[in-house]
Amino acid sequence: MxxxxxxxxxxxxxxxxxxxxxxxxxSTEKIKSDFGLDRILAKDLFAPESLPAFNRSTVDGYAVRSKDTFGASESLPAFFKVIGEVNMGKPTPLEINSGEAAIIHTGGMLPKNADAVVMIENTQTTLIGEIEVGRAVGHFENMILAGEDVQSGSLIFERGWKLRPGDIGALMSVGMIEIEVYxxxxxxxxxxxxxxxxxxxxxxxxxxxxxxxxxxxxxxxxxxxxxxxxxxxxxxxxxxxxxxxxxxxxxxxxxxxxxxxxxxxxxxxxxxxxxxxxxxxxxxxxxxxxxxxxxxxxxxxxxxxxxxxxxxxxxxxxxxxxxxxxxxSGQTNFFWEQKINGILTVNLASSSGREDWVPVNIIRDEHSKNCLIEPIFYKSNLIFSIIKAEGFIRIPPDITGYSANSEVEVVIF
Amino acid sequence: MxxxxxxxxxxxxxxxxxxxxxxxxxSTEKIKSDFGLDRILAKDLFAPESLPAFNRSTVDGYAVRSKDTFGASESLPAFFKVIGEVNMGKPTPLEINSGEAAIIHTGGMLPKNADAVVMIENTQTTLIGEIEVGRAVGHFENMILAGEDVQSGSLIFERGWKLRPGDIGALMSVGMIEIEVYxxxxxxxxxxxxxxxxxxxxxxxxxxxxxxxxxxxxxxxxxxxxxxxxxxxxxxxxxxxxxxxxxxxxxxxxxxxxxxxxxxxxxxxxxxxxxxxxxxxxxxxxxxxxxxxxxxxxxxxxxxxxxxxxxxxxxxxxxxxxxxxxxxSGQTNFFWEQKINGILTVNLASSSGREDWVPVNIIRDEHSKNCLIEPIFYKSNLIFSIIKAEGFIRIPPDITGYSANSEVEVVIF
Structure with missing residues (x-):
């Protein structure tokens, strides 16, 4: 240039x-992820481990081997022996053999050999230590597999990503308590x-x-x-x-x-x-x-x-x-500029050959859900008239303005 | 309730x-206005003085009495004696009498008796200390009057106003260097x-x-x-x-x-x-x-x-x-939620009778300027799939979904 x-x-x-x-x-600096809101990642981030780290139930119910439920229905339930309960937050020592089930809660770790969870709504307790299952479950039903959310080593955020609230939680979910940011x-x-x-x-x-x-x-x-x-x-x-x-x-x-x-x-x-x-x-x-x-x-x-x-x-x-x-700043995730479309209330002239930015107020019509866009006519140098504007519309250089009732786009600064 | x-x-x-x-x-606290960004005013604020505090020129040129220019044109210019220059930032001792003009710059204070400014483009220097004015100016032309921006005592911000960058400058313009915020x-x-x-x-x-x-x-x-x-x-x-x-x-x-x-x-x-x-x-x-x-x-x-x-x-x-x-927080100026309209790329089903919030990605078509809205299908409990969403669409409880090519509204969280 x-x-x-x-x-x-x-x-x-x-x-x-x-x-x-x-x-x-x-240049970059290392910070605690807790303080990462609105900061911009200086490196691509890869998952240091898989998430979830183990097979988890997504419902409250009973962990089973799915093939043991094949053919089960309300009229012809399958019977299971309840061998125990999966405790939350601990590796379970339980192991499911044919005809066996274990009580499991949402988020609980599936016991060895279990490949599905029967929802509690689809079971009935008959004798103590025994349940009836009134609905068959498929392989991997009502559970998420280890690594199904994120695979260890996969790219989770790219360099230039500006961190939003949910991103901070996501970093914590894989134990990334420190990050490098610009x-x-x-x-x-x-x-x-x-x-x-x-x-x-x-x-x-x-x-x-x-x-x-x-x-x-x-x-x-x-x-x-x-x-x-x-x-x-x-x-x-x-x-x-x-x-x-x-x-x-x-x-x-x-x-x-x-x-x-x-x-x-x-x-x-x-x-x-x-x-x-x-x-x-x-x-x-x-x-x-x-x-x-x-x-x-x-x-x-x-x-x-x-x-x-x-x-x-x-x-x-x-x-x-x-x-x-x-x-x-290095930011690459711009998301979306804040813009509102609406209907111009009056004619708005502009000198052709020059780009005009006109301050406007936005009136939301609660019935039609349309926005009415009302230009603010101001003199150069008047601060308060323009500061109170809710947005600006751009009149491109190749037109001489907009007529009333045109649809226009308002940029919110 | x-x-x-x-x-x-x-x-x-x-x-x-x-x-x-x-x-x-x-409860409220007093802070310096410099630190006011995104804080919320706890009191209505009234202008402690008028702005501008004096009649100001909005152009570079000559302060005159407008009636002395009446009838002036390029072919029949009016002549003025230049009696001095208005210095910036000081009260001017100059006083304009009939047939007199004073050099003035944009933002300068109009001398006594002057009620308009002739733009420099519409003047010619003929003899030293004399100008020709080739265009008449009206009363108060090319100037702003004391108090035209804000009148002393007028309401400038209401309680509950969340301060944006321009608002901080506006507070400073009337000397409000301290504010009470929630x-x-x-x-x-x-x-x-x-x-x-x-x-x-x-x-x-x-x-x-x-x-x-x-x-x-x-x-x-x-x-x-x-x-x-x-x-x-x-x-x-x-x-x-x-x-x-x-x-x-x-x-x-x-x-x-x-x-x-x-x-x-x-x-x-x-x-x-x-x-x-x-x-x-x-x-x-x-x-x-x-x-x-x-x-x-x-x-x-x-x-x-x-x-x-x-x-x-x-x-x-x-x-x-x-x-x-x-x-x-007491905020009353919500401005506008960030929303994007776009065209749904696929059919999207929802259980009738329940409000669904579906995460989506937004693909901007640079040619048509339309946004294509692509739902993210996720399993409950998967963090990363949803965190990367650019927005969410709401499926109201009274419908069973949207068909492909429907226009939908995306809320940016």
């Missing part, structure tokens, strides 16, 4: 930019602008509080990274470059939100360009909001410049930063 | 059981069964490792609770009751996974019944997997008994435990 300064389509910019990091690999990405966040102040301090006329550092930091946390705030740089090349260089050296990735005026946006690009080779690859993406986005690679590390406008920064963070974090 | 022992439909059981906790309220729910988890052992210890023939404690613990974490493992109780009433009582006293909620045989399931119900009044309300839900689910309220606290079978426990945890945690 060569450097270029014309506006890129978002999809194209993302694909080309992301492909640069195809061979990026984080360490979290360290991501530096820098805000800039002479007018921007830390919200923890007093504000004066003409100043605005830093919003982007905190939105971005929470977004990084949401996707499993560690965020590191480097504060707010003034619009001064020397200071800005110094902060950016330190952030760059101490992290895997840097996100800078630019000052909002055109002159200061150029300063951001220059500061990024100074961090390493090749530098800025994309300066301007054909999307609204978010046009002045900068995508750069400096000595192999991603550096992204976001618009200073909090609304634009929020949208672009979801369109570019979040998927890049997922990619660099 | 009175105690009953017949099988409840899942929807009915959930609605009746959950309604008992309508007035449940967690404390996390403390949830006790008890496994039981003579055959169940802690995965951190050696396992012997006939034993199985505890899976449910770890799956449930991760699920509790996922929904923002604090999980506390009370280990594995043997199938002994005295010991089981003692563990259950301690767990009950130390937590807001208790989840017990029962031993898997019928006799031991009754023991779980008895132990729960002994914890407080009224005790067990639902013993058996008409769903597969998961029929032997126990729903109880003991002295106002929820106690849930899950089947010991890890597959059943996993499904019921998602159907009952997860939504109950969300409810008790």
């Amino acid at each position: 060569k450097s270029f300064l014309h506006l890129k389509a978002p999809e194209e910019a993302r694909n080309e930019y992301f492909s640069i990091f195809d061979s990026f690999r984080l 360490r979290p990405l360290n991501i530096a966040i820098i805000s800039s602008g002479d007018e921007v102040v830390d919200p923890h301090f007093e504000i004066h006329q003409g100043q605005v509080r830093d919003v982007n550092s905190y939105t971005l930091s929470a977004l990084v946390q949401k996707y499993g990274g560690h965020s590191h705030l480097y504060g707010i740089s003034p619009d001064n090349r020397t200071i800005f470059s110094k902060i950016a260089r330190q952030a760059f050296q101490e992290n895997d990735m840097v996100i800078i939100t630019a000052g909002s005026s055109a002159s200061v946006r150029d300063l951001t690009a220059e500061v990024i360009q100074g961090l390493g080779e090749p530098g800025v690859l994309v300066h301007g993406v054909n999307v609204r909001p978010g046009k002045p986005t900068i995508l750069a690679v400096c000595d192999g590390k991603p550096v992204i410049g976001l618009p200073g406008n909090p609304v634009s920064a929020y949208v672009i963070a979801n369109l570019f930063v979040a998927p890049l974090i997922r990619k660099l | 009175k105690s009953f022992l017949h099988l409840k439909a899942p929807e009915e059981a959930r609605n009746e059981y959950f309604s008992i906790f309508d007035s449940f309220r967690l 404390r996390p729910l403390n949830i006790a988890i008890i496994s039981s069964g003579d055959e169940v052992v802690d995965p951190h210890f050696e396992i012997h023939q006939g034993q199985v490792r505890d899976v449910n404690s770890y799956t449930l613990s991760a699920l509790v974490q996922k929904y923002g609770g604090h999980s506390h493992l009370y280990g594995i109780s043997p199938d002994n009433r005295t010991i089981f009751s003692k563990i259950a009582r301690q767990a009950f006293q130390e937590n807001d909620m208790v989840i017990i996974t029962a031993g898997s045989s019928a006799s031991v399931r009754d023991l779980t119900a008895e132990v729960i019944q002994g914890l407080g009044e009224p005790g067990v309300l639902v013993h058996g839900v008409n769903v597969r997997p998961g029929k032997p689910t126990i729903l109880a309220v003991c002295d106002g606290k929820p106690v849930i008994g899950l089947p010991g079978n890890p597959v059943s426990a996993y499904v019921i945890a998602n159907l009952f435990v997860a939504p109950l945690i969300r409810k008790l």
Whole structure:
């Protein structure tokens, strides 16, 4: 990908930019599996043993040799001598010979020679120590075989798998109490602008509080990274470059939100360009909001410049930063982006030739189960109108909008 | 809701059981807003000030009095004297009189008497200190007014709002650096069964490792609770009751996974019944997997008994435990459950009269953008087959299944 300064389509910019990091690999760390939720496996995992480790009953009843039940029916039951009970959690010393049965509970270990379990519902106790079986059972009926769940040595999770709650239990089931995962990405966040102040301090006329550092930091946390705030740089090349260089050296990735005026946006690009080779690859993406986005690679590390406008920064963070974090984190099981289809309530115009992302609210019609999609009309720079949006719809560059009653797809950020 | 022992439909059981906790309220704590991601607001929040705090430009250009531009066009431009530049981040001392303009940047504070901004693209510098304006601007054009985003005193977030990344930034924008949130729910988890052992210890023939404690613990974490493992109780009433009582006293909620045989399931119900009044309300839900689910309220606290079978426990945890945690946590903004519609690849039969939850894989057809939904056929007790599922489809009790090519809805757990 060569450097270029014309506006890129978002999809194209993302694909080309992301492909640069195809061979990026984080270092790894060992953790206890108990703490594995949402962590990403750094190695393929193979089952160290088979599961279950022994033949288990799936019902409450009697372990038997299936051939002894052949032909048994309610009108012509088969008789069995009960030779004992399988205790839970212990290897059973019992051994089933012809005409014999043993009491067994769900999950119990089948005794030697037993190859099926008769459900208790299909038996009657006649004499003490004897049962009638009123239904034949087939070979391996009402039981699972050793190794039927997982075979020792089989692949159970692939490298890049992000662990969900059930996965943690599954690891424990085969005794994998420690796992190797990718360490979290360290991501530096820098805000800039002479007018921007830390919200923890007093504000004066003409100043605005830093919003982007905190939105971005929470977004990084949401996707499993560690965020590191480097504060707010003034619009001064020397200071800005110094902060950016330190952030760059101490992290895997840097996100800078630019000052909002055109002159200061150029300063951001220059500061990024100074961090390493090749530098800025994309300066301007054909999307609204978010046009002045900068995508750069400096000595192999991603550096992204976001618009200073909090609304634009929020949208672009979801369109570019979040998927890049997922990619660099090593995650390969993306499952499904959260999307809702619904019916647009009004006409929605868009400039042809540019991708638009429009914030919307979703109204669920409990009768029809349809969702009504209501666009939020907002002015650039208004934070609260857009923050309360339940999702966004994308208007592709090749159309001029959607008419009312169109079916549209809402992406939940 | 009175105690009953017949099988409840899942929807009915959930609605009746959950309604008992309508007035449940967690205590609250104050935290720094920086740490607010995924926390739940315990109070309605009102804006302590207006945003923006001053009239701001939304473009780079010149602040003017709009009436001075009336009639201006490219062929007949209006002339303005440039009296200075608005510095970012400071109150400007400038004051615009008739025929005057001031350089202003995006986000800059409008000088006194200015009521619009001319975009730089619509101006030309003629003499030093003078510009030509080639396009008229309307009153308040290219600016946002003080308070246009949020008015001081207006409601910005309601009690029960779970904070997303953009919300954290929004709090900072109005200087709310500390918030009051509900404390996390403390949830006790008890496994039981003579055959169940802690995965951190050696396992012997006939034993199985505890899976449910770890799956449930991760699920509790996922929904923002604090999980506390009370280990594995043997199938002994005295010991089981003692563990259950301690767990009950130390937590807001208790989840017990029962031993898997019928006799031991009754023991779980008895132990729960002994914890407080009224005790067990639902013993058996008409769903597969998961029929032997126990729903109880003991002295106002929820106690849930899950089947010991890890597959059943996993499904019921998602159907009952997860939504109950969300409810008790105080969360009111649920947004949207993650669901995918797709086309079923095969016929899928179900016992009429019972709700079935069937694990599925989702295959996205990149051409048609349709999802193909492929059921996973599994045996009870097989952990890995179900853990790898991407979602579940619900077959309601009043139908006997779906035919191939039906459109079905997949719930992502």
